[in-house]
Amino acid sequence: MLEKLQNEALELLQSLIKIQSFSREEQPTAELLFNWFQNKGIEVKRDLDNIWAVNKYFDKSKPTILLNSHHDTVKPNAAYTRDPFEAQIEDGKLYGLGSNDAGGCLVGLIAAFVSFYDKENLKYNFVIAATSEEEISGENGIAYMQPILPKIDFAIVGEPTLLDLAIAEKGLVVLDGKITGTPGHSAHIPNDQNPIFMALKDLNWINSYEFPRISDSLGMVKMTVSQINAGKQHNVVPSELNFVVDCRVTDAYSNQEIATIIAENTDCKVVPRSLRLNSSFIDPNHEFVKAGLKLGKKTYGSPTLSDQCRLNCQSVKLGPGDSLRSHSADEFIYVQEVFDGVAFYIKILTEIV
Template sequence: MDQEQLTEKSLELLKTLISIPSFSSEEDKTADAIEDWFKAFNIPFQRHINNVYAVNKYFDESKPTLLLNSHHDTVKPNSAYTKDPFHPHIEDGKLYGLGSNDAGGALVSLIAAFTYFYARKNPSHNILMVASMEEESAGANSLRGLLPKLPKIDVAIVGEPTLLDLAIAEKGLIVFDAVVKGTPSHAAHPNLNNAIYNSIEVLEWFKNYKFDKVSDALGEVKLTVTQINAGSQHNVVPAQVDLVIDVRVTDKYTNAEIAEILKREAPCELKERSLRLNSSSIAKDHPLVKSGVALGRKTYGSPTLSDQAALQCQSLKLGPGDSTRSHSADEFIYVQEIEDGIDLYIKILEKFL
């Protein structure tokens, strides 16, 4: 099938996916629709829960493997929607519907590119296509949980809306729970160890703290206090103030290094919730990046998380659509963006494979 026909079929698949509610952990019907694509093209596939995956026809264990991955789960539509989120329709060149931009456009474009190269003889890399579940919730059954069942992956393209520019690095995430302690007391009595007053100095410390290393692609590690909670009633000085700290980690640090530094230096007790959402990157001189740059695409560092955080190999985030539309009301993707996405994936892979 030629590229034009694949593009037409991809739009049909995306419309089908939009029409089916597929919130994280509830993607069984969209998984069925993706299975139908592979069946229609006589491509053998496997399924684990709601993850659907396939390898190229001439898979060779002696060769390195390229992963093509995007997700088919969505967040729930917000209350500001004016259009039916499950009614895919095109207006003024825009395909509307929940998940159209994040990440349906990238998903169907990658599936189309995989199908285009499925029967390619003697490629330099094997190709592994994974349509994954639970990306939005970073669930246990997402790509992270699927990895032990997959062949060894050497490099990856993760499909997310990037305006078809090359996100060569992605920030990781650590969430910390912090405790600022004090002496509980009646508000009528003197108390020089008020936990709420003590938190002022702690908040200032977090506001002003800078990590030494700055990433070329991602800039500084970003540290933000996002929640604060204390007190039960007006006449009781509480024993502690609870804070939540959101830390966006660059490729200059591992999550473990960030946790070790902050726990050593912060003027309060800190406990990380998880260290598994590491930053991701790919070398600027990697053939995938050079292939994309040669086609006129820009490189940048992405502040948003994706399934890249599950991968240990070098990975590139790339796809049609615009990240600022993700999780917005009346989500859409331009039809032209999908056409351009399929074309770019194919051209990059032509050079790479």
């Protein structure tokens, strides 16, 4: 049974790779997944380009585990030397766009769902959700689905973690900063309202400030000035300076707290673009985490963002593949990683259901 599920997962992943599925263009892969579930005799639903199903003996009185990963991809970068949609296996590697991020995880979770689908007397219900727009943190993916899905008590988000457990994930707040000065001719007497120099105090504060609360799993909040723009002519003092701050938030703070602290310590007008991309975590004593440790896996805090940030329940990020390969040229996942992902998802869930 396991070998059959592993082979079916690999074949499904190859089929997904062969279909272009950029964010907001996921209709063809949604159709493929919908038909795949139907062919398995599983009652499946589609909302926009999100495909989901519940286990055969779903019981509202029981807690529910969400198995979630995405079927959209980024666009291939210019450094590709292979056809990103060929899904070729060579030297034990399956090449193709989305193979590692996060196709291997998605098909592994689907296989695990199938293995538990028609089992009776489970401790938990299962919901599988193959969602869209993850790569752009869009509004029509998992965020759209949350009010539609049954109440979720705990989620496994499929992303490449080398099958270790990311028990926390940093959130993200992007802020736009602006300071207005007085424009003038650069040849005239010194202009003490030059916004370039007016901004230095705030930029230095952002660069050096350390948020006092430190997360056990994610460490420190990290702020980075990633963009800056001022002036268009060499002989004109600009009227304003604009900059962008990328702030990676730990579970020690809410996004709103971060925005408030920055506003209180800067003279520039610093406005968050959004406060919705929150940090994520799971109680280290959760039975799923304990099951992972029992099976020899490590736990860690992830610096990268995923659909975890849109969930309103405890969650863990877990999946085959290596995050360092995500969005790389000639992306690949090892065939054995796909097989191991199927086996491990089933094994760890068996420990708790």
